[in-house]
Amino acid sequence: MDSIPMRSGDHPGEDAPRQGVAAPSGDVLEDVLGRFGEIEAGPAARALVAQILAAALMSFTRTRAVRDPLPDTAPGSAEEALAVLAGIDHLRASLAAVDATWQVAAEERIRRDDAARGVPASQQGRGAGQEIALARRISPVASSFSQAKARRLVQNMPGAVDRLWSGAMTDQQASAISGALDGVGADTCRRIDDHLREHPEFLQGKGFKRLQSDIRDLVRKLEPETSRERAERAARARHVRMEPLEDGMARVTAVLRGIDAVGLMHSLRTRAESLRASGTKDSLSALEADLLVEDALRTAQHDEHSTGPDRTADDAGTTRPERPRLRPGLDVGIVITDTALLGREDDAEIAELEGYGTIPAHIVRDTLLGRSPGHVRSCEDEHPDEVVSAFYRRLYRSPRTSELVAMESRARAFPAGLARMIRWRDTTCRTPWCNAKIRHSDHVVPHHRGGPTSFANGQGLCARCNLLKEHGLWVLSPLSRSQTGSDGPDPRTGTGAGRSGPAHPDPSVPPGAWIWSSPHGAVGTSPTPPLITPWPDPPPEEDDHDDPGPPGTSPAR
Structure with a gap:
């Protein structure tokens, strides 16, 4: 379906937000509906579009949270604005019901396709969560939780889905109910669904926490015999x-x-x-x-030199x-330029803290000097803590690409040094939309397909994404930095806006991004993060005419 052009000034109300649907002529709504009527699609797709249009119509004509629905309000009035907000919330609930239904449908269809491909029964549908996450542009973990909630609602609580569709239940309330029923038996879910149908006042005015607490009280009353089991399961989930x-x-x-x-x-x-x-x-x-x-x-x-008490006193x-002293074996990875660590004290410089992200470079300098981060340099009454012992390893970047000099190994497993470089570079799981902690070093092009054990062909993944990446026909295509363009890469073609040329001209340098394509057509882009991105760029030093040599970085631990 073609996109509908947008133009300001088409909504009634002089002070309405300037977002409107352009109409060549006549009434805006009639023209938009005419465009929808021209959709060339199968009956199922047309039925879905009709369902969404019906949800929008119902949301703004049968709005529950205001006295007057949108058609009954005066243009430009406060009542109109409140009716719009209430209608949007109503529509969000209706779309959540549609979303939950289609999450379950997508999972079932992917499982069906796996069965047709001869995948063992225990593995069928295992990669559905990764594909659904990519299509929805959320992390695999968030998608997994969302799928579980959707499955619980659609399969065991049809009454709740109906109330969600009609706007009698908010999206947040549906999430609270389904989350509170995690691990609960299907029969209990159905009984609670019946309770919600018989007592609609149960949901009135209840926010997320209050509603979850009340649902859990119902579970305890309906399943007293599983109380110990639930407590044990909850204790195992501590973190x-x-x-x-x-x-x-x-x-x-x-x-x-x-x-x-x-x-x-x-x-x-x-x-x-x-x-x-x-x-x-x-x-x-x-x-x-x-x-x-x-x-x-x-x-x-x-610290074998420490003999002091557990408390210190200032002047x-x-x-x-007393500030705890870290033993030498406790590693904290910090990537910082040598000029930021040892040169001028520029508060605009940044560093990369492993497991955290970017951090002002002055905090690293102050910590290594035993000063409290954020101290005022002019203060004379500083009380330095114990000396922090750190080990520095200097790594050089390519003067042309500013990338770390590549490392490569003939072994299948990534050596510790190479794995650490990849972890420092990627910081979090490289799967699109996943922000989980890196647990595994992965070959982008699998080793059994000829992929080298190298810095360019390596990526950091969480355990879940690494295990499911091989489930199905996932394809990862490299995208060079020149191809990304100012508008970013096009994941459907693997090319940048208006760019052409080889996708990965230099195999020793990591590509600008990897385009992930799932077995059933979901796509996403995973840009290669820069090691350090200085912003704003430091001003050039006019008095320094010497060749500084290749820029370096100094991971400290």
Whole structure:
């Protein structure tokens, strides 16, 4: 279907947002419907388009969250704006019902195709999640959770799907209900579906957390005999995760047993209050964070020159936790230019912290110098921590391409040094839309098909994506940097906008991107991330006329 041109000024209301559907003549809605009527497609495709049009019509004429639906509001009024927002939310719920139905249909069709290709029954449909994720432009993990929720709703809760379609349930409520029923038997799901049908007031005004809590209460009442099993399953799912934040900070979250979590927080709060009572000026929350890091890294402390106590005091007598010392075997990968590490102190320089992402280079310098990150250089009352011992390995980049000098091995497995270079370069799983942590070093072109064990042919993948990449006829095509163009590559053709030429002219240099194509036609682009992207570009030094040699990077650990 051709795209519908967009033009401002076609909506009623002088102050309406300027996004409209251009109409050559006559009424806008009639012209758009006429374009839909010209679609050349099979009955199933036309039925789907009709279903979506019906959802849009219902959303703005039978809106539930406002007094007056859109047709009954005055153009340019506040009521009109609220009716539009309520209609969009209603439409989002209806489309979520369509989306859930088609996720299940796509999974079943891929499983059917696997059976037709002779794939063993235990493997049929195994790669469906990867293909669906690529088509929906989300991570495979997020797609897996979404598929499980959609399967639970469509197969066991038809009443909930109907309420979602009609807008009586929001998309967030459907997600909360399905998530709360994870691991619950099909019979219990059906009984809860019946409860929602018989008691529509059960959903009224309930947000995500409240609704999940109420659904879990129902599960406990309907399945008291599985309480221990659910508790054991939940305990096995405990974990710790890190989320990078701005300005060199990060958020670490942990899912723990409730009793352990309460004990942990009580201990941190008691000790932080004790430090505050002794004169420490930091906030309680900051002290709790420091104590948590100290406790976690206590087993990593190994400094044969250290004989001091667990607490240090500054010149004013303020007691603060001693900064944990990292033992030499605890590696933290940092990629930083030598000029940023050893040269001028330019706060615009950045570094790459393994497992985190970009970080201001001054934080790395301050940490290695034993200073608190973010310190003011003019301060005279700095209290440096213990000396941090670091090991530097200098890696040179090509003066022409600015890429790291390629490494290659004749072995099938990636050597540790090469695997680390790939991990530093890729930072997260290279599957399009997947942001999971790298667990495996993968041959883009498989080794059994002649792919070399090289920096250019290597990529970092999470365990899930690496295992499922070989399931089905996945094709990865290289795209050179010159082909990407200013508009980016076209994943359907593997070429950039208006570009031509060999896809990968230099086999020793990683391509600009890999185009992933799934067995059933989903496509996505995985650009090769630059090792370090300085922005803004540092100004040239007018007094330096010497040849600086090839630019370098210095991973520190």
